[in-house]
Structure formats: C-alpha cells, structure tokens
Amino acid sequence: MPVIEASELTKTYGELHAVDAISFEVTPGESFGLLGPNGAGKSTTMRMIGGTTLRTSGTLLVNGLDPEVRGPEVRANLGVVPQQDNLDVELRARDNLIMYGRYFGLPYSYLRPRADDLLEFAQLTEKSNEKVDNLSGGMKRRLTIARALVNEPRILLLDEPTTGLDPQARHILWDRLFRLKEQGVTLIVTTHFMDEAEQLCDRLIVMDHGRIVAEGSPADLIRRYSTREVLEVRFGSDRNAALVDRLRSFADRIEPLPDRVLLYADDGERTLEAVRKDGLVPLTSLVRRSSLEDVFLRLTGRSLID
Amino acid sequence: MDTNALAYSGRAPDPARQAALVRRWGWWYQAELRLWSMKAYWSSIIGTALLTPLLYVVAMGIGLGSLVDATSGGIDGVPYLVFVAPGLLVSTVVMSATNETSYPVMAGFKWGRQYFARATTAASPAQVAIGELLAVGLRLLGEALVFWLVLVVMGAVEPTWSWLMVPVAALAGMAFGTPLAAYAATLEDEGPEFASIQRFVVMPMFLFAGTFYPLTTMPIYLQWIGWISPMWHGTQLARLFGFGLPLGGWEIVGHLAFLLALVGLGGWLAVRNFGRRLAR
Ligand SMILES: Nc1ncnc2c1ncn2[C@@H]1O[C@H](COP(=O)(O)OP(=O)(O)OP(=O)(O)O)[C@@H](O)[C@H]1O
Ligand SMILES: [Mg+2]
Numbered sequence: 001m002p003v004i005e006a007s008e009l010t011k012t013y014g015e016l017h018a019v020d021a022i023s024f025e026v027t028p029g030e031s032f033g034l035l036g037p038n039g040a041g042k043s044t045t046m047r048m049i050g051g052t053t054l055r056t057s058g059t060l061l062v063n064g065l066d067p068e069v070r071g072p073e074v075r076a077n078l079g080v081v082p083q084q085d086n087l088d089v090e091l092r093a094r095d096n097l098i099m100y101g102r103y104f105g106l107p108y109s110y111l112r113p114r115a116d117d118l119l120e121f122a123q124l125t126e127k128s129n130e131k132v133d134n135l136s137g138g139m140k141r142r143l144t145i146a147r148a149l150v151n152e153p154r155i156l157l158l159d160e161p162t163t164g165l166d167p168q169a170r171h172i173l174w175d176r177l178f179r180l181k182e183q184g185v186t187l188i189v190t191t192h193f194m195d196e197a198e199q200l201c202d203r204l205i206v207m208d209h210g211r212i213v214a215e216g217s218p219a220d221l222i223r224r225y226s227t228r229e230v231l232e233v234r235f236g237s238d239r240n241a242a243l244v245d246r247l248r249s250f251a252d253r254i255e256p257l258p259d260r261v262l263l264y265a266d267d268g269e270r271t272l273e274a275v276r277k278d279g280l281v282p283l284t285s286l287v288r289r290s291s292l293e294d295v296f297l298r299l300t301g302r303s304l305i306d
Numbered sequence: 307m308d309t310n311a312l313a314y315s316g317r318a319p320d321p322a323r324q325a326a327l328v329r330r331w332g333w334w335y336q337a338e339l340r341l342w343s344m345k346a347y348w349s350s351i352i353g354t355a356l357l358t359p360l361l362y363v364v365a366m367g368i369g370l371g372s373l374v375d376a377t378s379g380g381i382d383g384v385p386y387l388v389f390v391a392p393g394l395l396v397s398t399v400v401m402s403a404t405n406e407t408s409y410p411v412m413a414g415f416k417w418g419r420q421y422f423a424r425a426t427t428a429a430s431p432a433q434v435a436i437g438e439l440l441a442v443g444l445r446l447l448g449e450a451l452v453f454w455l456v457l458v459v460m461g462a463v464e465p466t467w468s469w470l471m472v473p474v475a476a477l478a479g480m481a482f483g484t485p486l487a488a489y490a491a492t493l494e495d496e497g498p499e500f501a502s503i504q505r506f507v508v509m510p511m512f513l514f515a516g517t518f519y520p521l522t523t524m525p526i527y528l529q530w531i532g533w534i535s536p537m538w539h540g541t542q543l544a545r546l547f548g549f550g551l552p553l554g555g556w557e558i559v560g561h562l563a564f565l566l567a568l569v570g571l572g573g574w575l576a577v578r579n580f581g582r583r584l585a586r
Contacts, residue, residue: 052425054585068585072328072428076321080426086419090343099342102335103427105327110317121312151428152318176312183313 001064003028003155003186004049008058011044011210018044020210021058028154031177031187033197033204035292037302041210042190043083046159049188050080062155076104079153083160083190085144087132094119094128097147104151114150121176122146123169137164145173155186162196174199194292206292206299213299218292225298226290227252229268233275233282234260243280250274255297264294325428332429336437337444344445351445354402355452362394363387363460366518381520384549391462392471392544393517393537395453399446399475400537403483404508406442408500411490414438415583425584435580439487439573443480450475463548470547478540481565484572491579511535516542539564 004026011019019041026032034042047053048060051067051074060067067074088096097115098108106114119125122142127135135143141164148156158177162170177200181187191197197204198218206214206221214221231251235243237259244256250271251263265271268287275282296302319327328335344351367387374386381389414421424434450472457463463471486503493499514524514531515538521529532538539561545551546558553561 050426052422052585071430072325072332073322075426076324076328076428078426082422082426084419086423088339088343088420088423089418090346095342099339100423100427102338103328103332103424103429104324105331105335105428106318106324114315114318117311149312151321151324152314154321180313185313 001028002026003063004032004188005061006045006049006058007060009045009048009055009060010057011041011048011053012056017210019048019055022205022207022210022212023058024205024212024215026186026188028186029181029184031181031189031200031202033201034188034190034207035192035194035197035201035204035296036190036207037192037296037300039209040207042207043159045207046080046157046188046190049157050075050078076151077154079148079151079156081145081148081156081158081161083163085140087140087143087147089132092129092131093124093135093143096132096143097150100147101150106151111150118146118149121149123172138166138169141165142169142173149180153185155188156180158187158189160190160192162191162193170196194296197292206296208300208302214295221292221295222290224295226294227264228266228290229264230288230290230294231263231265231268231271231275232260232286232288233263233272234284235280235282246278246280247275250278253298255294262294262297264290328428328433332433333436333440335429336424336434337441338437340438340441341444344441351402351449352452355449356456358398359391359394359453359456359460362398363391363457363462366390366394367460367462382545382549382551387462388549389545390518391457392468392548393541395450395457395471396475396478396540396544397512397517397537398453399450399479400482400540401508401512402449403442403446403479404486404504406445407439407483407487408490408503411438411487412493412496412500415491416493416496421580421584431581431584432577434584435487435491435576436573439480439484439576442483442487443476446476446479446483447472450479467550468548471544474540474543474547477565477569478536478543481536481540481568481572484569484576486572488572488575488579491576491583511537536565536568 002025007023008021009019010021034045036042044053048055049062049067051071054068062074063077065074088099091099094115097118098111101111101114119128122145124139124143127139132140145161162173165173177187187200189200201218203217205212214225216224240261241256244254244261247261247263248254251265253264255262263271272285272287367390371386380386421434425431454469454472458465510531514528515535516532517537521532521538542553543561546553
C-alpha cells in the first residue's frame with residue numbers, strides 16, 4: 001500500500017490555483033522529491049499532507065487515512081520540517097525537543113535521552129542549554145530537523161531542509177537522511193537545489209504553477225528531457241543574443257540565457273570545436289553533464305533559482 | 307552515535323498510541339508548555355502580585371481612605387480600604403489577563419509562529435487554544451492568590467470567606483481574556499489594536515466601572531460602562547465575599563452568569579479562530 005496517495009489534489013487561494021489537480025503516490029521507504037521554482041505549490045502540497053492546510057478538492061490519503069479527518073493519527077506518523085523555522089526561541093535547544101515531543105504524548109523518561117541523541121544528531125550537543133535565540137541560522141535549521149525526529153516518524157516531510165546550511169552541514173545532513181531511509185523511513189523532500197534532488201531522491205515530480213510537468217528518477221528525467229552533455233558559452237552579454245541564430249545549427253537544442261548560451265549536445269567538446277571552426281570564439285566555455293536544472297529549463301523555459 | 311536508534315529506538319509508544327494519548331491530553335500539553343515558558347517571568351509575576359496590592363493599599367486605603375473615612379465614614383458601611391480592596395484585586399487580574407492574551411497570542415501566529423509548530427504535532431488547533439487559555443487562567447489564579455494573601459496580611463479583608471475572591475478575580479480576568487485571545491488570533495499584522503484596547507476599553511473600565519466608588523454614584527447614562535464590563539461584575543461578586551456587600555440572589559446569579567457566558571463565548575471563538583488560522 002502506498003504511504004501517500006494523492007488524486008486530483010487541489011488548493012486554491014481565491015483565483016489562484018496554488019496546487020492544481022495533481023496526482024501522485026509515494027511507496028514506503030521511498031525518497032520522493034518535489035522540485036520546482038518559487039510559488040510552484042510545493043509547500044502547499046506538503047502542508048496538505050500534514051493536514052495543516054485544507055485542500056479545496058481531490059483526495060489524499062496518508063497511511064490510508066485522510067489527514068483532515070484523522071489529523072492526530074496521521075501526524076503521529078509524520079516528522080515535519082517546515083520551510084520556515086518555528087522553534088520556541090525563548091526556550092533552550094534541548095527543551096525545544098522535549099516540549100515538542102510532549103505533543104506526541106511522549107513521557108519525559110523517553111524524551112530526555114531522546115533529546116540528547118537528537119542534539120548529537122544535529123551536532124548541537126554543546127549548544128543544548130543555549131537559548132534558541134542565540135543559535136545561528138544554520139544551527140536553528142538543524143535543530144528544527146532534529147525536532148521532527150523526536151517521535152520516531154515513519155515519514156519525514158522536509159520542506160527545503162538545507163536552506164541556510166553551509167556545504168559541509170548539507171553533506172552531513174544528506175548522509176544522515178540517507179541512513180534514515182536505509183532504515184525504512186520514507187522521505188518527502190522539496191527543494192530547488194538540483195544537486196540535492198539528485199543526491200536525495202529516488203523519484204521526483206517537477207512542479208510548476210501548481211501542476212506536475214514531469215515525473216521520474218533524476219537520471220530518467222535527464223535522459224528524457226536533456227542531452228548527455230551541455231556546452232556553455234559566453235560571448236559577452238551584448239553579443240550572446242545576436243549569435244543565437246548562428247549557434248543554433250551546432251546543437252540539438254539551444255537555450256539563450258542573459259549571461260550565457262547553453263548548447264545541448266551529446267558530445268560537448270566536439271560541439272565546441274565545431275563552433276570554433278566556424279570562426280566564433282567564445283570568451284569562456286564550459287562542457288558539463290546535463291542536470292535537473294536543464295530538465296527544468298526545458299520543461300518550463302525558466303531557471304530553477306531566479 | 308547509533309543512527310539505527312534514530313529511526314526506531316523501540317522505546318517510543320507506537321503512533322496509534324501516541325495519537326490516542328494526544329486526543330485525550332493534547333490541551334494539557336499546551337497548558338504545560340505555556341506555564342513552563344512563564345517560568346522566565348515567574349518572579350516578575352509574583353513580584354507584581356506582591357507589590358501592586360502594597361502600593362494600592364498604601365495609596366488608596368491609607369492615603370485616600372483616611373480622607374473618605376473622615377468625611378463620610380466609609381462606603382457601603384465599611385472603611386474605604388475594605389471597600390476598594392476587592393475592586394483592586396479584580397481589576398489587577400483583568401489587566402494581567404489583557405497582557406497574557408494579546409501580544410503573546412499574536413506572537414504565536416505572527417512572530418515566533420510557535421502555534422504553527424504545534425499544528426504539525428498530533429495535537430489539534432482546538433487543543434492549542436484551550437491549553438493556552440487554561441494556562442492563562444491558572445496564572446491568573448496564582449496572581450490573585452498572592453494578591454489576596456497580601457490583603458489578608460494588611461487587614462483589608464477577612465480571611466473566612468474572602469478567599470472566594472481569588473476564583474472570582476480569575477473568572478473576571480478570563481471573561482475579558484478569552485474574547486481578547488479570540489480577537490488576537492485574527493490579527494494578521496501588528497497594528498494599533500492592542501494599544502487602543504488598552505486606552506479605550508481597559509482604562510475606562512478601570513476608572514468608570516465601580517472599582518473606586520459604587521457604580522450607582524455615576525449618572526445613569528454612564529452606568530452602562532459598568533454593566534457591560536467584566537471588571538464590574540467581578541468586583542461586585544468580590545465585594546460580596548470580601549466584606550459581605552448585600553447582593554440579592556438574582557444579582558449574584560446575574561453577575562456569575564455574565565462572566566461565565568463571556569468565558570464560554572470567548573473560549574468558543576478562540577477555538578474557532580485558532581482552527582481557522584492553523585488549518586486553512
Ligand atoms: N496562505 C496563503 N494565502 C494565499 N496565497 C498563498 C498562501 N500560501 C501560499 N499561497 C500562494 O500559493 C502559491 C504556492 O505557494 P507555495 O508556498 O506552495 O510555493 P512553493 O513551491 O513552496 O514556493 P517556494 O519555493 O517559494 O517555497 C504561491 O503563489 C503563493 O503565493
Ligand atoms: Mg515552499
């Protein structure tokens with residue numbers, strides 16, 4: 001049985017279709033991603049799963065239960081990391097974990113040692129008696145993630161988990177999340193970082209304007225919607241646009257961006273050679289593998305991070 | 307660290323059990339947290355509860371009181387200090403209720419957004435609202451108790467029945483606090499609302515609703531301020547217990563019913579508004 005089944009899930013705010021009739025399933029133990037630009041409807045979808053935003057129409061089952069009807073039962077299985085931290089800033093780091101755990105009916109005898117484990121998980125043991133107000137942004141984020149684990153949830157909802165984390169902390173977090181997944185925890189992650197999506201997600205949906213525009217594994221999506229390699233060339237911002245038509249013949253597809261032109265081809269080096277032979281000498285050039293960013297550009301005509 | 311135990315330690319109750327406990331006790335967890343966070347300013351709560359009656363009793367009872375007693379022989383047949391003490395207790399507690407249900411409630415939705423964190427747990431928005439109000443009620447009881455003890459020590463009330471002023475004061479506080487909490491839960495942004503309430507509702511209530519003199523000394527066209535204010539209804543009941551102000555049976559029932567109705571209405575609105583805000 002899927003842990004999450006959404007069918008024609010819709011949320012409107014007035015005229016705005018924040019989430020527009022999307023359907024998807026998540027199987028147990030899977031790591032499932034929602035990728036999309038600002039305002040795509042990712043957070044709204046996450047909140048509907050937790051039952052904290054009421055859907056306008058469609059059906060949604062979490063562990064076979066409707067979160068709007070059986071909120072406590074659904075959320076007892078969930079760990080929620082909201083996009084915006086909402087820690088109790090007046091309380092100390094450790095007390096935040098303990099008091100949050102109380103709302104799952106957990107006794108202090110369980111919560112005290114659990115809080116210590118989670119502080120270690122978040123590398124905040126030294127800060128355990130510090131008021132949250134005095135923690136850095138990245139530390140707060142880590143504490144929020146630790147807090148979501150207090151009730152040993154089988155499903156973890158992570159809304160942009162690594163926003164504000166430094167590269168090292170991000171990699172450590174990915175590693176920890178991966179280990180949770182190995183133990184059967186289902187991960188649902190929203191992000192607009194393509195490397196995060198590629199690292200963390202077995203499967204993802206790409207959302208735009210509340211709709212699903214593509215679905216598959218990262219590798220699968222790249223294969224389907226992009227070429228193997230991408231050649232990025234810069235001729236200076238005033239010349240890029242003028243050269244687009246001349247460049248078009250060298251690649252399967254071409255994507256002019258304000259500061260550079262992307263040429264999609266299976267062999268980037270050969271394409272670059274051909275461009276040079278034609279007498280076009282870019283100021284800089286770079287050959288790289290296709291990423292989800294390219295998939296996104298192809299599907300929506302827009303960049304993920306704007 | 308043992309990351310296996312991170313996902314599943316085997317020590318936590320299973321989710322169905324967690325949910326069942328929270329369905330029953332969720333309101334208490336919220337009250338517990340709010341009381342726990344008041345720890346930060348417990349000493350100031352107690353200090354205020356000790357100091358306010360001392361200041362009032364000296365200023366009103368001894369200063370103003372000696373003047374009143376000398377010219378008119380007291381009010382309602384008792385010395386001015388004895389007359390004014392119940393009203394001071396009730397109005398102080400109502401003002402504390404105002405503080406506890408205005409900015410803190412708005413902060414939970416707007417600044418710290420902690421209520422949104424509660425919404426992601428197994429607790430329900432209704433339980434959050436109820437727990438929050440319960441904690442405020444308990445805090446008001448505590449403050450009223452300290453205030454009353456000071457009055458007893460200062461000889462402003464007789465201890466036998468006057469302890470009933472304590473729950474009466476807390477009830478009056480909640481009669482104003484619950485509707486205010488419900489209102490605070492609807493505010494999207496910090497504006498002049500609370501300052502206006504302080505200025506145009508709480509202050510007139512304090513000055514015109516019979517705290518310092520019987521309401522009947524006011525011209526009839528101003529007496530309505532007392533009739534609609536929880537402070538006056540609470541003060542009348544507190545006077546009954548403080549020095550035996552003669553009230554008819556129906557008057558007692560009326561005052562109580564008015565206060566209870568406001569608490570009920572405010573509580574219901576708070577539950578509804580918290581629900582609308584936390585799940586929409
Ligand atoms: N409470 C609300 N009231 C009105 N509109 C809302 C509300 N919440 C979200 N929206 C709108 O719904 C749309 C989707 O928002 P959502 O937060 O789900 O996007 P997102 O994909 O999470 O974006 P981001 O990457 O910026 O976090 C946006 O246009 C947003 O303005
Ligand atoms: Mg979002």
